[in-house]
Amino acid sequence: MAEYTIKVRRFQPESGEGPYWEEFNVDLDPSLSVLDGLLQAKDNEDGSLAVRCSCRAAICGSCGMKVNGQSTLGCKTQIGEAQEQADKMKGATGVSAAEASSPIRGEGSDLGSADNPIVIEPMGNMPVIKDLITDMESTHWTKIRRVTPWLLPHGEPPEREYIVDPESMIDITQSMACIQCGACVSSCLSMEADPGFIGPAALAKAYRFVGDPRDAETQERLHDLAEDPHGIYDCTHCFSCIDACPKGVAPMDQIMRLRRRAGEEGIEDPNSGHDHEMAFVKIIEKKGTLDESLLLQESFAPGVKGKLKPTKRAIREMLGSIPTAIRGIKTGKMRSLQKLIPGVHHKLPGGAQDEVKAIYKHAETHNEEFNLYIKGEEGELAEVDVEKGIERSTAPASEEVGK
Amino acid sequence: MSDEKIKVAYWPGCVSRGFTPELHGSMALVAERLGIELVELDRANCCGAGVIAEHNQELADTLNARTFALAQQTGLSMMNICSTCQGAQSECQQRLDADSAYRAHVNEALSGQGLSYEKGEEGGWTNKNFLWLLVEDYGLDRLAAQVKRPLSGLRVGPFYGCYIVRPKERLGYNHFPDRDIYLEKVIEVLGGQVVEYDGARKCCGFPVITMARETSLRQAGTHVGDAIDAGADCLVTPCPLCHLNLDMQQPEAAKVVNRDLGLAVLHLPQLVGLALGAEPKELGMSKHIASTGWVEERLTAGAAA
Numbered sequence: 001m002a003e004y005t006i007k008v009r010r011f012q013p014e015s016g017e018g019p020y021w022e023e024f025n026v027d028l029d030p031s032l033s034v035l036d037g038l039l040q041a042k043d044n045e046d047g048s049l050a051v052r053c054s055c056r057a058a059i060c061g062s063c064g065m066k067v068n069g070q071s072t073l074g075c076k077t078q079i080g081e082a083q084e085q086a087d088k089m090k091g092a093t094g095v096s097a098a099e100a101s102s103p104i105r106g107e108g109s110d111l112g113s114a115d116n117p118i119v120i121e122p123m124g125n126m127p128v129i130k131d132l133i134t135d136m137e138s139t140h141w142t143k144i145r146r147v148t149p150w151l152l153p154h155g156e157p158p159e160r161e162y163i164v165d166p167e168s169m170i171d172i173t174q175s176m177a178c179i180q181c182g183a184c185v186s187s188c189l190s191m192e193a194d195p196g197f198i199g200p201a202a203l204a205k206a207y208r209f210v211g212d213p214r215d216a217e218t219q220e221r222l223h224d225l226a227e228d229p230h231g232i233y234d235c236t237h238c239f240s241c242i243d244a245c246p247k248g249v250a251p252m253d254q255i256m257r258l259r260r261r262a263g264e265e266g267i268e269d270p271n272s273g274h275d276h277e278m279a280f281v282k283i284i285e286k287k288g289t290l291d292e293s294l295l296l297q298e299s300f301a302p303g304v305k306g307k308l309k310p311t312k313r314a315i316r317e318m319l320g321s322i323p324t325a326i327r328g329i330k331t332g333k334m335r336s337l338q339k340l341i342p343g344v345h346h347k348l349p350g351g352a353q354d355e356v357k358a359i360y361k362h363a364e365t366h367n368e369e370f371n372l373y374i375k376g377e378e379g380e381l382a383e384v385d386v387e388k389g390i391e392r393s394t395a396p397a398s399e400e401v402g403k
Numbered sequence: 404m405s406d407e408k409i410k411v412a413y414w415p416g417c418v419s420r421g422f423t424p425e426l427h428g429s430m431a432l433v434a435e436r437l438g439i440e441l442v443e444l445d446r447a448n449c450c451g452a453g454v455i456a457e458h459n460q461e462l463a464d465t466l467n468a469r470t471f472a473l474a475q476q477t478g479l480s481m482m483n484i485c486s487t488c489q490g491a492q493s494e495c496q497q498r499l500d501a502d503s504a505y506r507a508h509v510n511e512a513l514s515g516q517g518l519s520y521e522k523g524e525e526g527g528w529t530n531k532n533f534l535w536l537l538v539e540d541y542g543l544d545r546l547a548a549q550v551k552r553p554l555s556g557l558r559v560g561p562f563y564g565c566y567i568v569r570p571k572e573r574l575g576y577n578h579f580p581d582r583d584i585y586l587e588k589v590i591e592v593l594g595g596q597v598v599e600y601d602g603a604r605k606c607c608g609f610p611v612i613t614m615a616r617e618t619s620l621r622q623a624g625t626h627v628g629d630a631i632d633a634g635a636d637c638l639v640t641p642c643p644l645c646h647l648n649l650d651m652q653q654p655e656a657a658k659v660v661n662r663d664l665g666l667a668v669l670h671l672p673q674l675v676g677l678a679l680g681a682e683p684k685e686l687g688m689s690k691h692i693a694s695t696g697w698v699e700e701r702l703t704a705g706a707a708a
Contacts, residue, residue: 092584093599189565189606193621233614236622237453238606239490239569250570256457263458271614280454284466288448290417299613317616324651333422333651333690352446355516359469362512363462370460370498370505377501 003027004079006037007117008049010131019128022046023117030080034120035063037079038132050131058246061181065132066121071187071244074120074132082118090116123186125195140182143199147206147225154216168213174373175208175254177247184241184251196230200241200251203232207254210261219265226262226269233259233273248373257369270313275302283345285360288353291345296321298342409540411482412474413441414530417449418643419484422651425687426643429672430484430533432686436679437541437549441482447473450491452644453566453610460498465512467495471530472518481530484672486642489532490566490574496530497573532567534641534671538585543592551680553594555705557698559674560598560635561586562626562649564642565606586639589671593678600633602626607645612652617659623648624660627668637667637698639674646670653693667695677702 004026011019024041035053042049053063056075063074068085122128126139153162184200191197198206206225209215225231232255241251263274279298283291300314328334338344347353413434419426434441447470449455456463470492474481483489499506500522510519523529531539537546567574568583576582583604587597608622627649630638640646648656650668657664669677673686677698688695 088581088584092581092587093597189622190611190615190618192605193608193625194615194618197618229615234611234618236606236608236615236618237610238565240565240606242570256453259457260459271611273614276613277454277458280452281458281462284449284451284455290421290449290452292418292421296613317613320616320655324655327654327692328422328651331690331692333424333692339421348446348448350446352448355446355469356448356466358515359465359512360462363459363465366461366508367459368461368505368508370464370502372498372501375502378503 001027002030002080004037004083005117006034006041007119008038008041008131009119009121010049011122011128012048012130024049026079028079030083031078033075034065034067034077034079034082034118035074037118038074038120050133052133059179061179061246064123064134064181064183064186066119066123066186068119069121071123071183071240073181073183073246076246079118083116086116086118123182125185125188125191125199126182134182134186136182139195139199140180140185140201143185143202144180144205146198147202147209148221149202149205149209151209151212151215152217153214162214164213170374171371172208172211174249174371175204175211178204178208178245178249179247181246183244183246184249187240187244189238189240190234190236193236194230194234197234198225198228198231200235200255203235203258204249204251204254207258210258218261222258222262222265223267225258226267226273229270231269232262233269233271250373272299272314272317275299278302285357286347286353287345288348288356289345291343293340294342294345296342406545408438408440409536410440410442410479411536412477412479413443414447414470414474414481414483414488415443416483416485416488416643418647423643423646423670425690426484426646426670426672429670429676429681429686432681433672433676433679436676436681437546439536439541442477442479444470444473444477444481450485450488450495452487453491453494456491456494461509463491464495464498465509467492468499468506468509468520469513469516469518471496471499471528472513472520474530475521475528476518480528482533482536483530484533484641484670485644486532486564486567486640487644488566489530489535490564492530493573493575532641534567534585534589535579535582537675538581538588539579543588546589546675547592550593550678552678552702552706554590554674554678554702555594556708557595557701557705558598558634558636559590559595559669560600560630560633560638561590561603562607562630562638562640562642562645562668563604564640564645565604567641568604586641586671589675590639593674595674595678598630598633598635600626600629600635602629607642607648609644609648612648619648620652620656620659623652624656624662624664627653627656627664627666628660628662631664631666635666636701637669637695639669639671641671643670651692665693667691667693667698669695669698 005023007023010022024045026037026040038051054060058076065074067077067082122132123134127135129135188200191199210221235255276299279295300317415427448466451463590597608619612619653664676686683699
């Protein structure tokens with residue numbers, strides 16, 4: 001047993017007051033969870049402390065919350081580890097997670113405050129109903145419904161179940177492991193800047209149907225997700241959802257797969273996301289290292305030197321980048337033709353560029369995807385495999401997949 | 404840490420020789436003063452920044468396997484100076500290391516060039532950002548002994564860049580759990596004062612600057628604004644792509660968040676260089692968009708006090 005101080009961000013709408021911090025002292029084994037700590041505080045100190053939970057075993061996905069700023073499940077975070085994290089951040093910055101957390105004040109926040117409490121907050125990017133309970137409906141579920149989260153097969157349904165080759169379902173087992181806890185939505189840094197972003201949970205769910213061999217509207221789905229300006233090209237590639245997800249879904253990886261599929265379909269999107277990707281890929285093939293000015297030009301107006309004419313948005317964006325370029329010329333940052341004129345960038349020296357081109361040739365004929373979630377790491381111990389099997393047991397078919 | 408000379412295969416990346424030339428220059432200067440020998444990989448290629456992997460994973464893995472193989476040819480471990488290179492290369496390395504058959508398949512594409520990437524033993528061949536190398540191999544004590552002009556009174560906000568802090572499982576945090584507080588450690592050793600603010604480990608927004616400009620600039624502007632509100636004199640970053648959004652785009656970001664900004668953003672080697680006694684001009688600080696004048700004033704005031 002060990003003593004911990006948990007500092008909880010509380011809020012009761014009926015009080016008419018804003019949110020406030022309250023500390024609770026709890027006493028439990030370090031291997032028990034942050035959720036166990038909260039339930040002890042609720043039992044012993046304040047029965048009105050509101051937290052949503054059910055299975056306590058990282059299966060039901062009810063207890064999404066932020067622990068020391070990290071979005072996670074309360075039941076999957078050991079309280080001893082949460083304390084270590086709080087101590088580490090205090091040691092690094094001289095500021096405890098509590099002091100660094102959202103600057104709200106309330107009774108007791110400065111009274112008898114523990115040096116270094118574990119800070120617990122409701123999930124981010126969604127409204128708070130009470131204490132640690134967030135409104136999943138207005139953000140999470142609305143966005144999930146946005147991606148048509150059901151199968152859209154064509155033709156007469158078969159008399160019994162759809163029969164598919166098991167191999168063809170392996171690809172989507174990772175996104176099927178989602179338990180809808182919302183931790184990834186809470187952590188999403190794109191949504192923080194653009195609340196309209198469809199977001200990691202819904203896009204991972206979208207891939208689950210895009211990759212499903214029984215679905216007949218793959219192209220329509222990809223068009224929809226790519227053509228929405230708050231869709232797949234609004235993801236800022238920050239990896240937050242990957243670290244937040246308690247089930248290894250890696251929503252960002254699913255978003256990147258959606259981009260790849262949309263690209264293969266040749267879908268032109270209003271964000272010029274596909275043009276940006278293709279411009280990047282082609283520049284490295286030609287030059288080996290990145291020609292930034294060419295990337296900028298080609299992202300907005302591919303082939304402008306040829307016959308394609310840029311869109312209105314492209315012209316606006318390119319004009320918009322002129323002040324930045326002028327500032328760069330003034331300070332000397334961009335004061336060379338190489339940096340200013342698209343395409344003047346040098347190639348790699350002494351035949352190295354041909355080596356890069358040869359790699360393109362080889363990779364383009366294979367285009368292999370190596371998914372570690374599915375293939376696992378070679379030489380892992382048998383026990384570890386067993387653990388992983390259990391870990392992934394909520395994902396249908398994943399047990400066979402792991403072998 | 405020992406005093407033995409450190410020699411590394413050095414991958415400077417694209418942006419440090421493109422829109423942030425001051426990074427490449429300041430790294431060379433600082434390496435010399437620290438006694439780190441850099442063997443530049445001038446034939447190596449772009450890491451793909453996650454964009455090539457988005458297009459064709461095998462292509463990204465092979466391109467980076469080539470860079471690793473070129474580094475291994477020198478018999479040295481590799482160093483990069485870009486969080487994005489670190490993240491994109493670690494991602495490919497993780498896949499290559501996971502499976503010998505896949506590695507052999509990728510190496511097949513390199514065989515015509517006399518190259519091959521070999522998986523290192525635990526603690527063997529590594530690819531580390533300058534930040535990791537500084538703390539783990541060079542050593543903070545040794546760095547402290549090199550400080551000629553402590554950054555007394557300078558309040559510095561760390562800004563890591565997503566690719567060097569997430570995902571933790573891929574970036575060696577099981578062996579080096581403190582990698583997400585190294586910037587704070589370095590700032591302290593150099594005599595500066597760490598500023599805690601909300602954005603230190605958040606996204607600068609750069610990856611979507613051409614795709615979702617407002618989302619992108621709102622991120623950059625918010626973090627710079629938060630750091631100013633927390634009392635920072637400057638930010639420091641180990642990532643030149645973050646630098647592009649936080650510094651080069653700062654005037655544009657200010658328009659999106661609708662407030663005055665004007666906060667200097669230093670590359671990690673520049674901050675180290677200042678503490679080693681180098682002049683702001685030789686560290687290329689005049690090339691920045693957000694003026695570094697205030698940092699220089701604070702340092703002068705700190706030295707006089």
